[in-house]
Amino acid sequence: MLSHVIDVLADPIDGSPLSGVDQFSRLVSESGHSYDVARQGYVTLAAGKGLRYSGDDSDMIAARETFLSRGHFAPFVEAISHTVADVLDDAEVPEGAEPVIVEIGAGTGYYLSHVLDSIEGARGVGIDVSTPAAKLLSKCHPRVGAVVADAWARLPIQDSSVDAITVVFAPRNASEFARVLKPQGEVVVMTPNVGHLSELREPLGIIDVEKGKIDRMIAQASGHLVPVGEPETVEFVMNLDQASIATQIGMSPSARHIHPDILAERIATLPSSMAVTARATVTRFTKA
Numbered sequence: 001m002l003s004h005v006i007d008v009l010a011d012p013i014d015g016s017p018l019s020g021v022d023q024f025s026r027l028v029s030e031s032g033h034s035y036d037v038a039r040q041g042y043v044t045l046a047a048g049k050g051l052r053y054s055g056d057d058s059d060m061i062a063a064r065e066t067f068l069s070r071g072h073f074a075p076f077v078e079a080i081s082h083t084v085a086d087v088l089d090d091a092e093v094p095e096g097a098e099p100v101i102v103e104i105g106a107g108t109g110y111y112l113s114h115v116l117d118s119i120e121g122a123r124g125v126g127i128d129v130s131t132p133a134a135k136l137l138s139k140c141h142p143r144v145g146a147v148v149a150d151a152w153a154r155l156p157i158q159d160s161s162v163d164a165i166t167v168v169f170a171p172r173n174a175s176e177f178a179r180v181l182k183p184q185g186e187v188v189v190m191t192p193n194v195g196h197l198s199e200l201r202e203p204l205g206i207i208d209v210e211k212g213k214i215d216r217m218i219a220q221a222s223g224h225l226v227p228v229g230e231p232e233t234v235e236f237v238m239n240l241d242q243a244s245i246a247t248q249i250g251m252s253p254s255a256r257h258i259h260p261d262i263l264a265e266r267i268a269t270l271p272s273s274m275a276v277t278a279r280a281t282v283t284r285f286t287k288a
């Protein structure tokens, strides 16, 4: 619910604090701007002409929800939850402090809800530019506030208010992350690595992860964020049937590049069940 995180939200126009009025049916800033809370519980916080992107559409979000609910990415969610717990331990966040975790491009809230389950009292802000995602995000956990916002714009978050930011296969805005992090706060980024879904690339005609992606990400963040320790790679093998493969591709950018009929034909040529590698890297960053 937005009321749990209202103290960290900010007016996207001028950064002033927001408060809930009319039983949290609107958020109003100190400078007088008003933002309606949708009946599903999320709020759109965008300045000026609004959002430039619409993010993942409802089919992609539904595919993501189905795939993740089958537990195929469980080792990824474990890795994110453990890493956020380590970040809070290293920052010596005291018990009962109700730390704030912001997830950028939070999708269905799969990762954020698991993180909040694993950290007592933690509160979460799930940010995504997709309205279908925000509808699920707002229901994913009682201590999550769901916000539709563009990760490339000024984040609707107060300066120095966030204990940890998580980004899983989603956009990274290093300068904004540095602005909203507390002094001991960190960003936890999960990026796909070379070898991810490798067994599906050729038969389905999907593009591979580029080499050097992690080094490029670190270089792009420089001046704002610096890595903490060495990036850690999480790799495991999933046993996927054709339906799960269809949802995995349906939730990825490939869904936009391959015609659904062609994709269905290619998937039908695969074995009824096959071993597919999942491979991603977790990198921690602190303020430069």
Ligand SMILES: C[S@@+](CC[C@H](N)C(=O)[O-])C[C@H]1O[C@@H](n2cnc3c(N)ncnc32)[C@H](O)[C@@H]1O
Pocket: 053, 054, 055, 056, 064, 104, 105, 106, 107, 108, 109, 110, 111, 127, 128, 129, 130, 133, 149, 150, 151, 152, 167, 168, 169, 170, 171, 251, 252
């Ligand atoms: C690959 S999905 C990952 C979702 C989620 N982190 C997960 O792994 O289940 C990328 C997400 O980022 C969102 N997204 C893309 N561009 C964005 C932007 N500029 N601002 C905020 N969210 C964005 C998409 O709508 C989508 O939900």
